[in-house]
Amino acid sequence: xxxxxxxxxxxxxxxxxxxxLVVVFGFPFYWMFISGIKPSSxxxxxxxxxIPGTITLANYERxxxxxxYLIWLRNSLIVSVGNVVLSIVISTLAGYGLTRxxxxxxxxxxxxxxxxxxxxPLMLGIPYYLVFDSINLLNSYTGLIIAHSAITIPFTTWLxxxxxxTVPISWEESAWVFGASRFKSMIEIAxxxxxxxxxxxxxxxxxxxxxxxxxxxxxxxxxNMTLLTVGIDVYTQGxxxxxxxxxxxxxxxxxxxxxxxxxLNKYILAGFSISGFE
Amino acid sequence: xxxxxxxQGRVNEFRxxxxxxxxxxxxxxxxxxFFGVSLFPILVGIYISFxxxxxxxxxxxxxxxxxxxxxxNDTFWNSTRRGVLYALYSVxxxxxxxxxxxxxxxxxxxxxxxxxSIVLLPYLIPTVAIAMIFEWLFxxxxxxxxxxxxxxxxxxxxxxxxxxxxxxxxxxxxGNWKYTIFVVLIVLAxxxxxxxxxxxxxxxxxxxxxxxxxxxxxxNIKGVLFLVILLRSIWQFNKFDxxxxxxxxxxxxxxxxxxxxxxxxxxQQFRGxxxxxxxxxxxxxxxxxxxxxxRQFKPHExxxx
Numbered sequence: 001x002x003x004x005x006x007x008x009x010x011x012x013x014x015x016x017x018x019x020x021l022v023v024v025f026g027f028p029f030y031w032m033f034i035s036g037i038k039p040s041s042x043x044x045x046x047x048x049x050x051i052p053g054t055i056t057l058a059n060y061e062r063x064x065x066x067x068x069y070l071i072w073l074r075n076s077l078i079v080s081v082g083n084v085v086l087s088i089v090i091s092t093l094a095g096y097g098l099t100r101x102x103x104x105x106x107x108x109x110x111x112x113x114x115x116x117x118x119x120x121p122l123m124l125g126i127p128y129y130l131v132f133d134s135i136n137l138l139n140s141y142t143g144l145i146i147a148h149s150a151i152t153i154p155f156t157t158w159l160x161x162x163x164x165x166t167v168p169i170s171w172e173e174s175a176w177v178f179g180a181s182r183f184k185s186m187i188e189i190a191x192x193x194x195x196x197x198x199x200x201x202x203x204x205x206x207x208x209x210x211x212x213x214x215x216x217x218x219x220x221x222x223x224n225m226t227l228l229t230v231g232i233d234v235y236t237q238g239x240x241x242x243x244x245x246x247x248x249x250x251x252x253x254x255x256x257x258x259x260x261x262x263x264l265n266k267y268i269l270a271g272f273s274i275s276g277f278e
Numbered sequence: 279x280x281x282x283x284x285x286q287g288r289v290n291e292f293r294x295x296x297x298x299x300x301x302x303x304x305x306x307x308x309x310x311x312f313f314g315v316s317l318f319p320i321l322v323g324i325y326i327s328f329x330x331x332x333x334x335x336x337x338x339x340x341x342x343x344x345x346x347x348x349x350x351n352d353t354f355w356n357s358t359r360r361g362v363l364y365a366l367y368s369v370x371x372x373x374x375x376x377x378x379x380x381x382x383x384x385x386x387x388x389x390x391x392x393x394x395s396i397v398l399l400p401y402l403i404p405t406v407a408i409a410m411i412f413e414w415l416f417x418x419x420x421x422x423x424x425x426x427x428x429x430x431x432x433x434x435x436x437x438x439x440x441x442x443x444x445x446x447x448x449x450x451x452x453g454n455w456k457y458t459i460f461v462v463l464i465v466l467a468x469x470x471x472x473x474x475x476x477x478x479x480x481x482x483x484x485x486x487x488x489x490x491x492x493x494x495x496x497x498n499i500k501g502v503l504f505l506v507i508l509l510r511s512i513w514q515f516n517k518f519d520x521x522x523x524x525x526x527x528x529x530x531x532x533x534x535x536x537x538x539x540x541x542x543x544x545x546q547q548f549r550g551x552x553x554x555x556x557x558x559x560x561x562x563x564x565x566x567x568x569x570x571x572x573r574q575f576k577p578h579e580x581x582x583x
Contacts, residue, residue: 010487017382018393024455026396028411031422035414046420047429090307097304109305116316117509118564120516122540123557126550127322150315157308182300203402211404213519218545229406233523236413247414250407257402261395268398 029254036060036251040244059244063252067245071224072231073252075141079227080209082145087152087205088198095160095194096186100169110161113154124150125218132219139222147215152208156201163197164190199267203260210256228253320561327555337551344555353531353539354556360446361536361560365515368450368457372510373503375454376461381495383462384469401459409523412452416440445525445532453520457513461506468502469495504575512564536560 035043036059038052043059063069098106128147129138137143171193172185180188191198216227232249235242261268327344329337348354383393400408416423418438427433439448472494480490518537521527527534527542534542536556544553 014382014385021379021382022393022396025400028415028455029399031415032407032411044420047425048420048422050422090311094305094308097301101301101304103301103305106305109309113308113312116312118512118561118568119316119320120537120540120557120560120564121518122516122537122544122553123323123561124316124319126540126544126554126557127319127326129545130326130550131319131322146315149311150319153308153311154316207402211402211406213404213406213523217522229404232410233406236410243414246410250410253404253407257404258399261399261402265395265398268402 029258032247032254033251036244036247043243043247059248063245063248068223068226068231069228069249072226072228075225076210076228078141079144079148080206082141083148083152083209084202084205086145086149087156088201090149091153091156091160091201092191092194092198094157095162095164095197096190098157098161099164100172100186100190110158113157116151116154121151121214125214128215129218137219139220139225141225143219144209144212144215144227147219148205148209148212152205156204159201159204160194160197163194163200167193196267199264203264203268206260207257210253323554324558326551327558328551330549330551340551344552345559347552348555348559353534356531357534357536357539360531360534361515364446364450364517364521364533364535365511368453368514369507369510371450372454372458372461372514373507376458376506377465377499377503379458380462380465380469381491384466397462398459400456401463403456405456405519406523408452408456409520412455413524416448440525440529442529442532445529449521449524449533452524453514453517456520457510460510464502464506465499468499472498508568508571511567515560515564 034050034052037055037057038049038059039054039056040059042049042053097103098110103109124147128143132138132140132143137146167190172189175185175189176182211229212227213229213233216230220226220230228249232246232253235245235249326337328339328341330340330344331337379397383397415421416439418424418436418440421436423439424433424436428436438444476494477490480494485493516537517535518541521533521535521538522541525533527538537560540553540556540560543556544550
């Protein structure tokens with residue numbers, strides 16, 4: 001009897017905890033999206049309306065056509081895609097090389113990649129600024145992609161190294177028997193086998209570039225080269241704070257990660273569990 | 279026989295040689311990138327820290343004077359205390375809350391995938407968006423949180439969450455909303471690899487929930503926790519964007535951590551040399567802590583390589 005009561009109570013506690021979790025992590029998103037589709041006058045109205053009276057897309061229209069949003073979006077997309085492609089190519093090659101070849105000190109090479117996590121971002125940011133300034137890479141896509149790949153590649157290389165270890169070499173050996181070259185077997189057999197890893201790396205690289213604020217702030221001051229993150233922040237700094245633009249801008253910033261999480265969450269979790277933490 | 283073995287050996291060696299060259303070819307781009315865009319800039323940073331001026335080609339050697347300047351500066355020592363406190367406070371709270379959440383969502387229930395996705399989400403959301411959402415929610419005049427607290431009768435006057443008294447806590451906990459997820463994900467992965475029979479066995483032997491946690495769960499997640507604490511401490515100590523977006527170090531330097539101060543020196547006072555010295559000091563502090571930590575807890579033995 002007591003047992004049963006305890007079980008019932010702990011179940012109730014568990015569900016209360018889960019409801020709390022969903023509210024704490026879910027409600028802020030709801031509030032942001034909802035506030036973004038209220039008329040601007042209602043946004044700053046007090047007391048706030050939890051369920052909006054009128055729904056409008058006027059704020060989004062303003063964001064798209066009265067601000068530089070589309071330029072920032074283009075810049076963010078170019079830099080993100082650049083970082084994803086560069087990071088995947090380099091870390092897939094390196095991951096394969098580290099797994100399949102007998103390279104001296106390879107354990108230390110891999111460990112030194114992880115060591116890169118200890119560098120304070122500004123320890124990179126200050127020298128980047130000075131060096132890029134003298135070789136004209138400030139305000140350029142190349143400069144931003146270099147900075148982003150510097151923080152992406154150590155982790156994605158580590159991840160690909162772990163993922164290739166899960167692809168049996170026997171698959172490749174049978175391809176060699178039929179005359180495939182080493183390079184061909186890597187491209188056609190090993191890489192598809194490590195595809196979940198490549199997807200995890202792509203998500204990681206995209207999240208780094210899409211969310212980066214620090215380097216975008218330091219390495220860019222030309223309004224035409226500004227990334228979304230820095231662009232939206234500008235509206236908080238004037239004498240008037242444009243909450244309508246801030247909230248719609250932030251909402252759109254959230255959409256790509258939202259889609260990634262709900263469609264590809266098994267790859268994200270696979271990336272986490274295989275990265276060596278398990 | 280001996281001759282044959284030697285020939286075979288030569289043949290194998292010959293076969294391996296181009297193989298090994300190909301191996302170098304595969305890892306070369308990553309190594310070049312690592313040296314070119316990580317290690318080289320770090321060395322440039324250390325070099326700059328002994329110079330004054332702004333620009334790579336018009337630096338003037340000043341010896342240790344950038345470091346001496348910092349050592350005699352009260353704001354620097356204050357930022358050191360703030361930075362260390364920020365890292366300790368936020369990592370401690372993230373680990374406690376993160377383990378709690380992981381235990382909660384580890385037990386299976388309906389819609390667990392949806393809940394897991396919602397909980398996973400903040401980690402991939404750009405920090406800028408998170409800072410904006412919470413500035414909006416915690417706004418002292420039109421914020422929803424203040425409204426609900428007043429309606430619920432918990433407070434009579436709206437609270438300014440970014441005041442001198444509260445800003446530091448607000449910055450820590452808004453950051454926790456995002457970064458606790460890292461702890462959850464890694465602890466969760468570990469929890470799911472624990473053999474459920476261990477819990478059954480503990481139950482049969484009369485262990486209650488608290489005992490089961492300390493006898494079964496904790497010994498299993500201990501190793502991974504040491505690693506999580508190390509990584510999160512490094513990242514929290516280095517945290518720039520969240521703090522800068524929320525408070526920029528204010529009010530009255532209440533949230534001025536070392537990174538924020540380094541940014542102000544380098545990019546607002548335009549003293550790159552002094553800013554670089556500050557980041558070098560930060561790196562040395564991390565290195566020293568890392569060495570002690572590795573000696574003490576050996577978290578690298580938890581990483582399968």
